[in-house]
Structure formats: C-alpha cells, structure tokens
Amino acid sequence: MAQKPKLAMYWASSCGGCEIALVNLNEKLLDVDAHFDFMFCPCLLDTKISDIEALPDGSLAITLFNGAIRTSENEEMAHLLRRKSKLLIAFGSCSSKGGIPALSNLSSKSDHFGTIYLDNVSLDNPQGILPQTRTTAPEGELELPEFYERVRHLAEIVEVDYFIPGCPPEPHQIWNVVEALVQGAQLPPKGSTLGGGKSTVCNECAHRKENKTIKKFYRTYEIVPDRERCLLEQGIVCMGIATRDGCGALCPQVNMPCTGCYGPPEGVLDQGAKMLSALGSVLDIGSSKDLSDQQISGRIDAAIEGLPDFAGTCYKYSLAASLLGGKSR
Numbered sequence: 001m002a003q004k005p006k007l008a009m010y011w012a013s014s015c016g017g018c019e020i021a022l023v024n025l026n027e028k029l030l031d032v033d034a035h036f037d038f039m040f041c042p043c044l045l046d047t048k049i050s051d052i053e054a055l056p057d058g059s060l061a062i063t064l065f066n067g068a069i070r071t072s073e074n075e076e077m078a079h080l081l082r083r084k085s086k087l088l089i090a091f092g093s094c095s096s097k098g099g100i101p102a103l104s105n106l107s108s109k110s111d112h113f114g115t116i117y118l119d120n121v122s123l124d125n126p127q128g129i130l131p132q133t134r135t136t137a138p139e140g141e142l143e144l145p146e147f148y149e150r151v152r153h154l155a156e157i158v159e160v161d162y163f164i165p166g167c168p169p170e171p172h173q174i175w176n177v178v179e180a181l182v183q184g185a186q187l188p189p190k191g192s193t194l195g196g197g198k199s200t201v202c203n204e205c206a207h208r209k210e211n212k213t214i215k216k217f218y219r220t221y222e223i224v225p226d227r228e229r230c231l232l233e234q235g236i237v238c239m240g241i242a243t244r245d246g247c248g249a250l251c252p253q254v255n256m257p258c259t260g261c262y263g264p265p266e267g268v269l270d271q272g273a274k275m276l277s278a279l280g281s282v283l284d285i286g287s288s289k290d291l292s293d294q295q296i297s298g299r300i301d302a303a304i305e306g307l308p309d310f311a312g313t314c315y316k317y318s319l320a321a322s323l324l325g326g327k328s329r
Contacts, residue, residue: 005061007036012067012074021168064091073145082158093167098320102151164195167261198266201240204249213284217306242275272314
C-alpha cells in the first residue's frame with residue numbers, strides 16, 4: 001500500500017484556537033485521516049522534533065503553521081518546517097499578519113520584562129531576577145529560547161506558499177482548502193490567500209446600510225444597537241469595511257462588530273490605514289465653514305472619545321504586517 005502524504009501542524013506564538021478549529025472539522029477529520037498521515041502536532045501528538053529533523057527535506061506534504069514569531073524557537077521551527085514541507089501554509093491571523101501577539105510591538109522587550117517580572121504586585125522576586133537564555137544548575141545548563149524585541153509574521157522569516165486567514169479560520173473554509181488539496185484541484189498562484197474572499201465583510205453582512213454619518217463612537221457595552229441597521233452607522237466601530245470576507249459575517253450576525261480577524265481585503269496593504277480612512281469619511285462634526293481650527297479639533301476629539309485604543313481596534317490582527325512594520329516605540 002502506498003504511503004499517505006504527511007500532514008503537520010505547528011503552534012508558535014498563539015492561543016491554541018487554530019488547533020481547536022482543525023478539530024472542529026468534526027466527522028470530516030475522518031476524511032483527513034483517510035488521505036493524510038497526521039505526522040506532527042505538538043499539542044495533539046507525541047512526535048518529537050528529532051523525528052522531523054530526521055525526515056528528508058520535502059517529506060511533509062503540507063504544514064499548517066499557526067502563531068506569530070515571538071522567540072528564537074519559533075523562528076527555528078519555521079525554518080525547519082519550511083525545509084521539510086512541500087507546502088507551508090500560514091494558518092490563521094497570527095501566522096498570516098502577526099495577530100494579537102504583535103500588539104506587544106507597541107512596547108519594548110524591557111517594558112514587558114519589567115511588567116511581568118519586576119513591577120507586579122503578585123510577584124515575589126526581591127532579587128529582580130529576569131529570565132536568561134542560559135542558566136547553570138546542578139542538573140546541568142538550562143536553556144530558554146531568546147525572547148525577541150519584535151513579533152513578526154511567518155512570511156518575514158521564510159517563504160510562505162499560502163495564507164488561510166481567521167482567528168481562528170472557519171472550519172468550512174479549512175475543509176474547502178483540504179478538499180482542494182486532496183482532489184488535486186488547480187490552486188491559485190503561490191502567495192495567495194485561501195479560505196477567504198476578495199471583498200469585505202460588509203458584502204456578506206445582512207445589516208441594512210443607509211447613509212453613513214457618525215456623530216459619536218460608542219463602546220459595545222454603552223448601547224444596545226438596532227439588529228437591522230449597519231453597526232458602523234450606529235457609531236459602533238465595526239471593522240467589516242476594512243476586512244476580507246469569507247467568514248460569513250458571523251460577528252455582525254449576532255449584533256457584535258467585526259474585529260478584523262480575516263485581515264485586509266484584496267488589494268489593501270494596511271488594514272488600519274483603510275479603517276482610519278473609512279472613519280474619517282463618515283465622521284460628522286457639522287459644517288466646518290463657520291468653525292475655527294480649534295473648534296474642529298475639539299469636535300473631532302469629542303467624537304472619537306469612544307475609540308480610546310486605535311491600534312488595538314484597527315490593527316488588532318495585522319500590526320506586524322502593516323506599513324508601520326509593527327515596530328516598538
């Protein structure tokens with residue numbers, strides 16, 4: 001009997017939701033098992049890294065790599081799995097664009113270590129000890145991965161064949177990709193996004209769109225929005241206008257704003273810049289003809305009080321891959 005092609009999944013800097021999304025294929029997991037030998041997945045299987053290192057290069061048919069690159073171990077595994085894989089797929093928001101872990105790029109490594117290990121009321125660390133990459137102990141030398149100054153997305157480290165967006169990707173989209181690979185369907189050019197559309201979440205959303213003019217932004221807990229009307233038109237910052245479709249507009253379906261996890265739509269380089277442009281075009285501060293620059297500025301400030309964290313809202317999943325480069329200040 002011919003050997004089945006090998007499938008791998010790796011978990012870098014992420015929450016683990018991508019593994020759950022794969023399991024959420026439910027009974028279709030049996031079809032995956034019928035076509036692939038599930039070779040490597042640290043949170044599900046006991047395969048060792050040495051087992052992967054021993055494989056000839058290109059032995060893994062597909063690797064689903066989820067998570068951003070936060071440490072030297074993440075980077076080392078990215079290079080290893082690139083070498084061993086015919087197809088390396090950036091699986092989910094963190095791998096594709098840096099995801100939520102990349103928001104830490106707004107602070108420095110020393111800021112993080114200070115908050116976590118030094119300046120924290122729950123700590124008992126009077127000597128101010130910080131993690132070291134190498135520490136000598138009675139048992140021998142202990143080693144930790146290096147914690148990088150900046151979080152990067154997978155394509156900054158190695159060549160990526162395809163991207164599957166989402167936090168996590170939707171099971172039906174995962175299955176569409178797996179099915180296409182199993183059937184040997186003609187795939188789009190390398191570097192393309194699979195499991196997503198080319199337009200925006202707004203095109204999938206059933207909420208009624210009228211005239212977008214916003215006088216004030218609200219946090220989600222401040223109002224109960226009309227279930228029929230566009231959430232953005234009601235002053236709730238919904239990222240659907242700057243986010244790739246393909247999820248089925250699941251969040252707006254339950255009257256919650258899109259948070260942008262599918263990344264920017266086709267042709268848009270910077271999701272946050274796209275959203276800022278959209279918000280600027282719909283903000284209603286009244287007629288500016290009779291207002292001084294100071295009055296205009298004051299009205300804008302008053303209008304955007306409901307948006308206290310621009311980066312955390314508009315770059316929640318894409319800061320590392322933005323035009324800003326996700327650099328710490």
